[in-house]
Amino acid sequence: MDKEFAARRRRDLIIAAVLAGIAALTPLFVKDVVVQNILILTLMYAGLSQSWNILSGYCGQISLGHALYFGLGAYTTELLFTKFGVLPWFGMLAGGVVSALIAMGLGYPFFRLRGHYFVIATIVIAEIGLLLFHNWDWAGAAMGITIPIRGDSWLKFQFLRTKLPYFYFALALCCLAWFVTWWLEDSKWGFWWRAVKDNPDAAESLGVDVFNSKMGAAAVSAFLVAVGGSFYAQFVSYIDPESVMGFQFSLLMALPAVLGGIGTLWGPVLGAAILIPLTELTRFKFGGSGRGVDLIVYGTLIVLISLALPRGLLSLFARPKKTGAAR
Amino acid sequence: MTALLETRGVWQRFGGLVANSDVSISVGRGEIVGLIGPNGAGKSTLFNLIAGVLPPTQGSILFDGEDVTNMPAAARCQRGVGRTFQVVKSFETMTVIDNVIVGALVRNTVMREARRKAREVLEFTGLAARADVLASDLVPAEKRRLEVARALATEPKLLLLDEVLTGLTPTEAQTGVALVRKVRDAGITVLMVEHVMEIVMPLVDRAIVLDLGKVLVEGKPAEVVRDPKVIKAYLGDRHAVGA
Numbered sequence: 001m002d003k004e005f006a007a008r009r010r011r012d013l014i015i016a017a018v019l020a021g022i023a024a025l026t027p028l029f030v031k032d033v034v035v036q037n038i039l040i041l042t043l044m045y046a047g048l049s050q051s052w053n054i055l056s057g058y059c060g061q062i063s064l065g066h067a068l069y070f071g072l073g074a075y076t077t078e079l080l081f082t083k084f085g086v087l088p089w090f091g092m093l094a095g096g097v098v099s100a101l102i103a104m105g106l107g108y109p110f111f112r113l114r115g116h117y118f119v120i121a122t123i124v125i126a127e128i129g130l131l132l133f134h135n136w137d138w139a140g141a142a143m144g145i146t147i148p149i150r151g152d153s154w155l156k157f158q159f160l161r162t163k164l165p166y167f168y169f170a171l172a173l174c175c176l177a178w179f180v181t182w183w184l185e186d187s188k189w190g191f192w193w194r195a196v197k198d199n200p201d202a203a204e205s206l207g208v209d210v211f212n213s214k215m216g217a218a219a220v221s222a223f224l225v226a227v228g229g230s231f232y233a234q235f236v237s238y239i240d241p242e243s244v245m246g247f248q249f250s251l252l253m254a255l256p257a258v259l260g261g262i263g264t265l266w267g268p269v270l271g272a273a274i275l276i277p278l279t280e281l282t283r284f285k286f287g288g289s290g291r292g293v294d295l296i297v298y299g300t301l302i303v304l305i306s307l308a309l310p311r312g313l314l315s316l317f318a319r320p321k322k323t324g325a326a327r
Numbered sequence: 328m329t330a331l332l333e334t335r336g337v338w339q340r341f342g343g344l345v346a347n348s349d350v351s352i353s354v355g356r357g358e359i360v361g362l363i364g365p366n367g368a369g370k371s372t373l374f375n376l377i378a379g380v381l382p383p384t385q386g387s388i389l390f391d392g393e394d395v396t397n398m399p400a401a402a403r404c405q406r407g408v409g410r411t412f413q414v415v416k417s418f419e420t421m422t423v424i425d426n427v428i429v430g431a432l433v434r435n436t437v438m439r440e441a442r443r444k445a446r447e448v449l450e451f452t453g454l455a456a457r458a459d460v461l462a463s464d465l466v467p468a469e470k471r472r473l474e475v476a477r478a479l480a481t482e483p484k485l486l487l488l489d490e491v492l493t494g495l496t497p498t499e500a501q502t503g504v505a506l507v508r509k510v511r512d513a514g515i516t517v518l519m520v521e522h523v524m525e526i527v528m529p530l531v532d533r534a535i536v537l538d539l540g541k542v543l544v545e546g547k548p549a550e551v552v553r554d555p556k557v558i559k560a561y562l563g564d565r566h567a568v569g570a
Binding site: 005191203 | 378401433480
């Protein structure tokens with residue numbers, strides 16, 4: 001019933017607020033820098049995966065090239081900062097806008113492709129982006145850009161002595177991406193996206209503007225991912241093409257959503273909460289020699305999930321006869 | 328009053344194949360018109376041209392006094408053309424009501440209103456009890472009904488039904504017939520493609536018979552079924568002699 005539906009939406013919002021509250025308090029108890037680092041990355045990837053989920057999960061346009069938008073966010077912010085002295089806060093917005101525009105520019109030809117062809121196109125485009133930045137001297141080429149550190153500053157969003165500001169920003173990004181998804185889920189766009197994913201022909205016959213639905217999803221998704229990229233650049237304070245635009249970022253945005261439940265509100269958060277700590281811990285444990293062990297771990301996880309629970313971990317909790325969206 | 332739908336000299340060629348040749352038909356407001364004909368007569372092609380899946384090779388299509396020949400499907404839906412698909416195309420990962428809400432969003436931008444409209448349509452089509460079930464869990468007859476419900480939620484002036492009564496049990500088909508009558512009584516014009524003659528003929532006000540891409544005969548169902556040309560096209564020469 002409709003009241004039940006409204007109650008479920010409210011319940012989701014309350015759960016999210018409680019979880020965010022708990023997350024906000026963790027730094028009081030967790031003083032270990034390594035663990036804090038893992039928490040920051042987990043929150044960041046949760047937010048990124050949530051953003052990826054808008055285009056690929058809800059609208060069904062599977063992208064394995066979102067590293068491009070991540071990198072564009074990072075590069076736009078740092079180029080503006082190092083070359084023109086523009087504060088990262090503005091750079092972040094600029095990066096988001098640039099990415100959204102590029103996503104729509106790319107969508108124009110590529111949203112005509114369906115299924116696997118679209119996926120292949122996204123991979124290729126992201127690789128081209130990577131190569132361009134590798135050879136673009138003004139942007140530091142393969143050497144990358146080192147962000148000049150002038151001490152702790154909110155204005156320049158850089159901190160040496162503490163990781164807490166990064167933690168809260170990552171938390172805010174994660175909350176923002178979640179909230180945007182929550183909000184869009186019960187909107188015309190949300191319904192259009194799911195219709196486009198399930199059956200574009202039927203959607204068209206019901207007055208859905210299929211092409212613009214995809215464009216809208218791409219723009220929102222790319223914008224949020226680029227903000228994540230800007231944040232990451234500030235967080236690590238050094239970027240080069242490989243470290244912000246490498247293929248692994250595309251994977252790390254897709255995998256949490258796939259693991260948790262693609263096209264669901266909670267899937268990306270759940271997936272990231274499991275996957276990212278696991279990845280980081282194995283990487284930490286095996287050090288330099290273990291590069292690749294993390295890949296083995298989550299590769300195995302994904303294979304198991306797609307075999308046993310193709311709709312993700314969340315389907316374990318699903319009440320298919322009752323729930324509104326596939327969650 | 329002008330016809331609600333009119334096709335003027337419509338041709339459709341697929342490579343060397345002529346699917347529709349010089350088809351001119353019209354559908355008046357408030358009518359139930361049956362589009363019938365043997366397999367390969369070009370019914371589905373004509374249907375798709377009217378729904379806006381593709382533009383005709385030649386000729387024009389007028390809807391509600393407006394030339395919609397080259398208008399895409401989504402825009403036609405906004406003008407008031409609703410359709411169902413012969414092979415059902417439900418949004419499988421969405422619930423029944425969510426499926427219908429997608430249609431309702433054409434005329435209701437506020438979610439609450441779209442949801443109310445969807446409820447209303449589910450009541451009307453007898454699917455209310457199944458509102459919160461995933462579309463993929465429906466039985467075939469219910470999926471057909473959902474196709475109709477979704478199209479009705481767009482508040483069409485013209486509803487195009489593509490073989491909604493085919494492949495149903497006699498009881499299911501009878502409830503389907505009752506639903507089509509109810510739709511017409513709600514003031515919606517219906518153009519239906521159908522195979523099952525004994526169900527369609529008592530239902531429609533007028534029948535248009537296509538054969539080999541052309542309009543063969545057009546008229547009252549009782550006259551059409553007795554027309555030797557129709558019997559010949561449909562059932563073969565042997566029966567035509569018998570008539």
